[in-house]
Amino acid sequence: MSDEVVVKLNVNGRDHKVLVEPRKLLSDVLREDLHLTGTHVGCEHGACGACTVMVDGAAVRACLLFAVQVDGSKVVTVEGVTPTDGTLNPFQQAMQDCHGLQCGFCTPGFVVSMTSYLDDNPNPTDDDLKIALSGNLCRCTGYRGIINAARTAAGLPVPANAADGSDH
Amino acid sequence: MKPSSFNYHAPTRVEEATALLAEHGDGAKVLAGGQSLVPMLSLRLASFEHLVDLNKVEGLSAIERVNGHLRVGAIVRQAVAEHSADVAASVPLLSKALPHIGHFQIRNRGTVGGSIAHADPASELPAVALALDATIEAAGPGGTRKIAAADFFVSTWQTALADDEILSAVEFPVWGPGSGFAVEELTRRHGDFALAGAVVGVQVSGDTVTKATIGLFGVGPTPLRASAAEAALLSGADAAEAGKVAASHISPVDDIHASGAYRTQVTAVIVRRAIEAALKEARS
Numbered sequence: 001m002s003d004e005v006v007v008k009l010n011v012n013g014r015d016h017k018v019l020v021e022p023r024k025l026l027s028d029v030l031r032e033d034l035h036l037t038g039t040h041v042g043c044e045h046g047a048c049g050a051c052t053v054m055v056d057g058a059a060v061r062a063c064l065l066f067a068v069q070v071d072g073s074k075v076v077t078v079e080g081v082t083p084t085d086g087t088l089n090p091f092q093q094a095m096q097d098c099h100g101l102q103c104g105f106c107t108p109g110f111v112v113s114m115t116s117y118l119d120d121n122p123n124p125t126d127d128d129l130k131i132a133l134s135g136n137l138c139r140c141t142g143y144r145g146i147i148n149a150a151r152t153a154a155g156l157p158v159p160a161n162a163a164d165g166s167d168h
Numbered sequence: 169m170k171p172s173s174f175n176y177h178a179p180t181r182v183e184e185a186t187a188l189l190a191e192h193g194d195g196a197k198v199l200a201g202g203q204s205l206v207p208m209l210s211l212r213l214a215s216f217e218h219l220v221d222l223n224k225v226e227g228l229s230a231i232e233r234v235n236g237h238l239r240v241g242a243i244v245r246q247a248v249a250e251h252s253a254d255v256a257a258s259v260p261l262l263s264k265a266l267p268h269i270g271h272f273q274i275r276n277r278g279t280v281g282g283s284i285a286h287a288d289p290a291s292e293l294p295a296v297a298l299a300l301d302a303t304i305e306a307a308g309p310g311g312t313r314k315i316a317a318a319d320f321f322v323s324t325w326q327t328a329l330a331d332d333e334i335l336s337a338v339e340f341p342v343w344g345p346g347s348g349f350a351v352e353e354l355t356r357r358h359g360d361f362a363l364a365g366a367v368v369g370v371q372v373s374g375d376t377v378t379k380a381t382i383g384l385f386g387v388g389p390t391p392l393r394a395s396a397a398e399a400a401l402l403s404g405a406d407a408a409e410a411g412k413v414a415a416s417h418i419s420p421v422d423d424i425h426a427s428g429a430y431r432t433q434v435t436a437v438i439v440r441r442a443i444e445a446a447l448k449e450a451r452s
C-alpha cells in the first residue's frame with residue numbers, strides 16, 4: 001500500500017484536511033471522509049454523471065479525479081448550491097415544479113451540472129440545454145421533467161405538448 | 169471498483185516528469201485529464217505503480233502562434249481550447265471538433281494532449297491532427313523531438329512516444345483565406361465515441377478546390393487519411409463521388425456497436441456531408 005498523503009480542500013466554503021491514499025477518488029473522500037453523501041456514485045467510471053461536483057468553478061466528474069490532485073482547490077457539492085436562507089436555487093426549484101425526479105439518485109449530478117452550466121451560460125437555446133444535459137443519465141424519469149426544469153430555470157418556454165413526450 | 173494502489177508524483181518541470189518516467193519504465197504512467205486513464209484504472213483494466221501527474225508541470229498550458237502554426241500545450245483543457253478565440257481564428261477545424269468530445273464536464277478536465285496521446289481510433293482530435301498534418305512535440309530525458317502526425321499514430325492506443333517521453337505540445341498548421349472546415353460523425357447518443365466520423369478541410373479559388381484534406385475516425389485501428397478521396401476532390405469530383413471513394417478504401421471491422429459494412433456505408437455519407445459543409449464555408 002502506498003503512503004497516505006495530506007489533502008486540504010475547501011468544500012462548500014469550509015476548510016478540511018484529510019489523510020488519504022493517493023488512489024482515493026474525490027467522490028469517496030467527499031462521501032466517506034467528509035460525510036457529504038449528497039454526491040452520488042453510480043458507475044464510478046465517468047459514464048453517468050451522478051458524482052458531478054464543481055472544482056474551482058468547473059463542473060467535473062468526482063469519480064475521475066483523485067483527491068490528491070485537487071489539493072488546495074475549492075469544491076462545491078450539491079450540499080453547497082442551495083441558498084443559505086433555506087430556499088432552493090432556480091434549477092432545484094424548477095426540478096420540483098416540473099417533477100424532474102423520481103428515485104432521486106441522479107438528481108445531485110443534474111443539479112450541480114445545470115447550476116454550473118446556467119451560471120456560465122445564462123441564455124442557452126433549447127438545443128444547448130439538451131446537449132448540456134447529455135452528460136447525466138437518469139434511469140427513471142425519461143428526461144422530460146428534467147428538460148422542462150432546465151427550460152424553466154433558463155427562462156425558456158416549456159412547449160405545451162412537452163408533458164406527453166411528443167417534443168423529442 | 170477502485171483503482172489499485174500507486175505512488176503519486178506531481179512534478180512541476182518537464183525534466184522531472186521525464187526523469188520519473190525514465191526511472192520507473194513500464195511501472196509508470198502519465199496522468200493528464202484522467203478522463204480515459206482513471207476509468208481504466210477503476211475498472212482494473214490497467215494498473216501502475218507510479219502515476220506522473222502533468223497537471224502542475226509548468227510550460228504545458230499555453231496556446232500561442234508560432235511560425236505559421238498554432239501551438240497548443242499538452243495540458244490545455246479541451247474546454248479552454250473549445251472557447252479560445254485564438255483557436256477559432258487559427259485552426260477552426262479544432263474548434264469544431266472539440267464540442268464532439270463527450271460532455272462539457274469531461275472537457276472541463278480532459279486535455280488536448282491527452283486525447284492525442286491516448287490515440288483512441290474513434291476520437292476526434294487524433295483525426296484532426298492527422299488531417300491537418302500537425303506536428304507532435306515529444307519531450308524526453310534527452311530533450312525534445314518533433315513527430316509528424318502521420319508517423320505518430322501506430323495502432324489502437326499506441327503512439328510513437330517512447331516510454332520515457334511525454335507529448336509536450338501539438339502544432340497545428342494555420343490555413344489561409346478561402347478555406348472551410350467541417351466535422352461530421354455518427355454516434356448513438358450525443359457525446360458518445362463515434363461509430364464513424366470525418367473531418368474535412370478545403371481551400372478554394374473560384375470554383376476550383378486547391379487544397380483538400382480528409383481524416384476519418386472510428387473506421388480503423390488508427391485515424392486514417394482518405395488520400396484517394398482528397399485526390400478525387402482536387403481533380404474535380406463532387407462531394408458524393410469523393411465520399412464513395414473514401415468508403416471504398418477502408419475496411420472497418422465488426423464490433424458490438426456496428427458492423428464493418430454499416431460503418432463503410434455511413435462513411436460515404438458523412439464524408440459527403442462534411443465536404444459539402446466545408447465547401448459552403450470556404451465559398452462564403
Ligand SMILES: Cc1cc2nc3c(=O)[nH]c(=O)nc-3n(C[C@H](O)[C@H](O)[C@H](O)COP(=O)(O)OP(=O)(O)OC[C@H]3O[C@@H](n4cnc5c(N)ncnc54)[C@H](O)[C@@H]3O)c2cc1C
Nearest residue numbers: 046198200201202203204205270278279282283285291335
Ligand atoms: C463519458 C466520456 C465520454 C467521452 N467521449 C469522448 C469522445 O466522444 N471523443 C473523445 O475523443 N474522447 C472522449 N472521451 C475521452 C476524453 O476525451 C479524454 O479526455 C481523452 O481521451 C484523454 O485525455 P485526458 O487528458 O483525460 O488523458 P488521460 O485520461 O489522463 O490519459 C489518457 C492516456 O494518454 C496518456 N497521456 C495523456 N497525456 C499525455 C501526455 N501529455 N504525454 C504522454 N502521454 C499522455 C496517459 O498516460 C493515458 O495513457 C470521453 C470520456 C468520457 C469519460
Ligand code: FES
Nearest residue numbers: 042043044049063
Ligand atoms: S459515478 Fe462518476 S460518472 Fe458515474
Ligand code: FES
Nearest residue numbers: 102104138139140
Ligand atoms: S430519478 Fe431515478 S435515476 Fe433519475
